[in-house]
Amino acid sequence: MSSHEAIHSDAAPAALGPYSQAVRAGDFVYVSGQIPLDPETGELVGADMHSQIERVFDSLTAVAGAAGGSLADAVRLTVYLTDLGHFGLVNEVMAEYLQEPYPSRAAIGVAALPKGAAVEMDAVLYCPAAR
Numbered sequence: 001m002s003s004h005e006a007i008h009s010d011a012a013p014a015a016l017g018p019y020s021q022a023v024r025a026g027d028f029v030y031v032s033g034q035i036p037l038d039p040e041t042g043e044l045v046g047a048d049m050h051s052q053i054e055r056v057f058d059s060l061t062a063v064a065g066a067a068g069g070s071l072a073d074a075v076r077l078t079v080y081l082t083d084l085g086h087f088g089l090v091n092e093v094m095a096e097y098l099q100e101p102y103p104s105r106a107a108i109g110v111a112a113l114p115k116g117a118a119v120e121m122d123a124v125l126y127c128p129a130a131r
Helices: 047-066 084-097
Strands: 005-007 022-025 026-032 073-081 104-110 119-124
Touching: 022 047, 026 047, 026 104, 047 084, 047 119, 084 104
Parallel strands: 073 104
Antiparallel strands: 005 022, 022 026, 026 119, 073 119
C-alpha cells in the first residue's frame, strides 16, 4: 500500500507534465503550483492580473476540495511572481479567499513561469482524511 495518493479535480487545469495536481501524505496535502489556466481550454485567462490571481485561487480551491478540504486548511502558501509589483494585488485577492488564521507564506520573484504566466501558487494543507 502506498504512503501517498494523488488528488485530482476537473475544476482545475490538468497537470502540464508528469506530476499530480496534489498528493495526500497522511494528514497533509501538497498542492502543485497552479498558474492561471482555464481548466477547460488549458489557456491563460484574462489580460488583467486580478483575473489571473483569482483563477489561481479558484484552482487551489478546487484541488483542496477534491482532497476533502478547503483553503481554510492551508498552512503554507508560496507565491511566485514575474513582477513583485503585483505583491499588493496578491494580498488583496488573498483576503477575498482566506480568513485568519492565514497560512504562512512566501512570495518569490522569478524570471519566468510556465506558459508565460505572471503568477503561480502552491500550497500545503493540513487536511485529516477522516473528517
